Amino acid sequence: VEYGPVRASDLPEYLKTHKATPEMRTVQFPLKDRLVLTPVELIHIILPTVIATILLYFLAGPLGALAAITTALTGTVLFPALLPVIPTHDFSTKGLILGEIISILFAFAFFTNSTMSFWENALVSLAILLVMPAVIAYLALNFTGCTTFTSRTGVKKEIFRYVPIMALMAGSGIVVSILLGIIEFMKVV
Amino acid sequence: MFDSYLENTLEYHSDKCINCGRCTQVCPHGVFAEGEEHAELIQPVSCMECGACALNCPVHAIEVQSGVGCAWAMMNAALRGKDMDSGECGCGGEGGSCCGGNSE
Numbered sequence: 001v002e003y004g005p006v007r008a009s010d011l012p013e014y015l016k017t018h019k020a021t022p023e024m025r026t027v028q029f030p031l032k033d034r035l036v037l038t039p040v041e042l043i044h045i046i047l048p049t050v051i052a053t054i055l056l057y058f059l060a061g062p063l064g065a066l067a068a069i070t071t072a073l074t075g076t077v078l079f080p081a082l083l084p085v086i087p088t089h090d091f092s093t094k095g096l097i098l099g100e101i102i103s104i105l106f107a108f109a110f111f112t113n114s115t116m117s118f119w120e121n122a123l124v125s126l127a128i129l130l131v132m133p134a135v136i137a138y139l140a141l142n143f144t145g146c147t148t149f150t151s152r153t154g155v156k157k158e159i160f161r162y163v164p165i166m167a168l169m170a171g172s173g174i175v176v177s178i179l180l181g182i183i184e185f186m187k188v189v
Numbered sequence: 190m191f192d193s194y195l196e197n198t199l200e201y202h203s204d205k206c207i208n209c210g211r212c213t214q215v216c217p218h219g220v221f222a223e224g225e226e227h228a229e230l231i232q233p234v235s236c237m238e239c240g241a242c243a244l245n246c247p248v249h250a251i252e253v254q255s256g257v258g259c260a261w262a263m264m265n266a267a268l269r270g271k272d273m274d275s276g277e278c279g280c281g282g283e284g285g286s287c288c289g290g291n292s293e
Contacts (some may be wrong), residue, residue: 003214020214027217044261089192091260145259149218151238152256152263154194156273159260161193 027148034080037146041076041139059181060124063113067106071132074102075139080146091150092162095140099133106132123180130173134166141166198254199236203227205250212242212251 005014005024014020049072056064079086079098086094107125114121141158144150199220206227213221213228218235221228221242228250240255256274263273 003211006217022219025214025217026219088190089194093191142261145257145261147258149235149237150258151194151197151236152254152258152274153197153238155258155260156263157193157196159263159273163264 029148031081034083038077038080040146041143045072045076045139063109067128067132070102071135074098075136079136079140080143090158091140091144092137092158095137096133099136102136103129103132120180120183123176127173127176127180130169130176134169134173137162138166195234197236197238199233199238200252201230202250205248207248209247211245211247215241215245
């Protein structure tokens with residue numbers, strides 16, 4: 001039995017020398033490899049994304065629809081692309097950091113384009129700041145299955161550590177949205 | 190802080206090692222290095238629990254509970270009321286396991 005290189009592209013070199021260098025035996029995970037995998041994640045969530053986009057379009061307008069699409073693309077495409085440069089080691093915390101940055105931009109956009117009162121705007125922003133990062137962090141955590149270095153023990157630890165926080169954030173964000181919906185409904189009535 | 194990957198199930202019994210160097214050849218993350226009398230465990234934190242070393246060690250000096258570190262598969266299994274470790278990675282088609290597999 002011979003133990004060759006990890007990548008097929010190293011095979012010609014290996015067949016010449018019959019020696020797999022430590023470099024050849026090590027699994028890398030460069031930007032190209034990470035981006036090739038992004039459609040896998042995107043296809044997984046395409047249906048919920050379409051539903052959320054349509055729903056938010058009718059509830060919150062074009063910016064709401066854009067928020068849904070941005071959340072999906074940030075979690076499945078932007079996150080894998082930026083994986084090594086986002087601070088912290090855990091995928092969930094990386095996702096939360098990236099999610100907060102994106103959601104702050106959206107909260108700001110809502111604030112400046114809104115005709116609602118300050119408090120209503122504050123509630124919308126709060127909902128955005130809670131739900132978007134939670135969903136992005138969840139999608140980020142799901143990228144562990146695509147990577148070449150996460151151990152099962154570590155991923156399990158991440159699930160138990162962060163999924164309850166994500167659920168709490170998303171849940172309270174939805175409660176805030178419902179509260180806002182009730183306020184708006186009362187105004188109409 | 191914010192690093193869930195500092196611990197794993199890799200166990201190395203250097204007293205059993207016959208220094209064949211196989212683990213250093215099959216590990217994709219350079220966890221083991223060649224040593225004078227036996228293989229040296231130099232980067233245990235880099236272990237991804239693929240199981241290649243344990244599977245290929247002729248004297249069973251390495252133990253690891255191998256499996257795919259995929260959150261999607263584990264949460265899916267948990268939601269279906271199955272054991273989290275039984276979750277199969279849904280992305281890779283047939284079984285979708287890697288180097289060592291978790292059924293052996």
